Amino acid sequence: MFFDVCVIARKEWKEYVTGQGLKGGLMNILVTVVVFGVFLPAQFGSTFVRSPMTLLFWSWVPAFLVIAAVADSFAGERERHTLETLLASRLSDRAILLGKLAAIVSYGWGLTIVCLGLGLVSINVIHRENGLLLPPLGLGIAVLVLSLLVAVVTAGSGAVLSVKAGSMRQVYQAMSVTWMLLIFGFSFGAKAVMDRLPKETAATIVKWFRTMGAPEQRGALVIGAILVLGAAAVLLFAIAERRFRHLRCVPK
């Protein structure tokens, strides 16, 4: 099983890198690394290593990278008529699914880690007069774990959508719109709701958020997020596997 998962993941990686020709594939990766690893951290300044907001930013990056890969990997392969031949081979559904997810997550999360590392180097070079700038250990670990889980959840939801989607474009659009709604909907929606609430209620909510956001509460908040995302990842994998198994027996 492990060997089969590796074979699938290896093929997927090969397609990412050489998909648009070796130069094109490497250029895509290079552009991503320069934007997320140099340009954006340079804009953030020292906030990049100190602010808890960094958590939100680095949780969004793997999702952005995973969306395109997951749409291509499942719906794209079906659209290109290569999935049926794969399903007619000796591989189990679970090996195919896990291999694809492993490749997608390692691509999205791996690139995020590379960008994160490069970002740290960039910040320290730009702000060298401030001495060595490193994030607090807890923040660093939280970023690594949460970004991994976001990559897994995004890949899982993409797999669930892809199995029944009509096309790769449909999956890509659905996932992009969902993420936009999550990000902007939360920002603008929360403000709109708060403006309409009675002042006392709004004040109580703000106070609760301030308490939760206090440094001594952040650990619990992060652990809560990890648990929720972990549970979502397990659930999505189970649904994806069920749908994928069904796919083998669905008339085309």
Add this chain to the structure above:
Amino acid sequence: MPEPVIVTKKLCRRFGEIRAVEDLDLEIPMGSIFGLLGPNGSGKTTTVRLLLGLLEPSSGSAQVLGYDTRSESDRIRQETGALLEHDGLYERLTAEDNLDFYGRLWRLQEPERRIRIEDLLRHIGLWDRRRERVSTWSKGMKQKLAVARALLHRPRLVFLDEPTTGLDPLAAVALREELGQLARKEGVTVFLNTHYLAEAEKLCDLVGVIRNGRLAAVGTVGEVRKGQASLEDAFLALMEGDESCSSTSA
């Protein structure tokens, strides 16, 4: 008579009201090239999917290599090769990478895998072009590569679903010859779906004619001809009244 590798009994598959395959009784001996002939939409592809366990039968049963298609389809897929309706090649990868991926997938070890890929690519005349991306190739070249992929792991039985469809006559003749040579050389049993009667006449030891999901005739080419001048005449006689057979060419 050699032991049968495929046995179906009253095999049926319905999609709602449509009867794609109806009461199919087949026995295909080991080492033979069997051609399933029929016009488009007659149930050939559904039959292959049923035999590979990619579809559940509505009723009846089928055994492939001694395994039941309902309960042991994983075992069937482990021991067979298939070229389905589409070539299934990764167009963004090179020919060599395509075969290498499937070689790994079938667990061929490194020296053997490399030798086997070279042997097959040389045999089909594509060794010199192995590092080109498949997307740049002609349909005929892709089909040859897909046949090589189906035979890569030396399966005992291979399913080929209309391998020459869409090819120009020259490419079709070339692929047919390669296919015949490879099958004899490898000693593999071939289940070939086709609607090209000349292809079946030249390649197949046994043929079955399917019409509206039902087997209309089965036997050697001579037996199916039954005194008709050619297999085409016999086929047309069997298809009498079936308008879809106008899409079938000789």
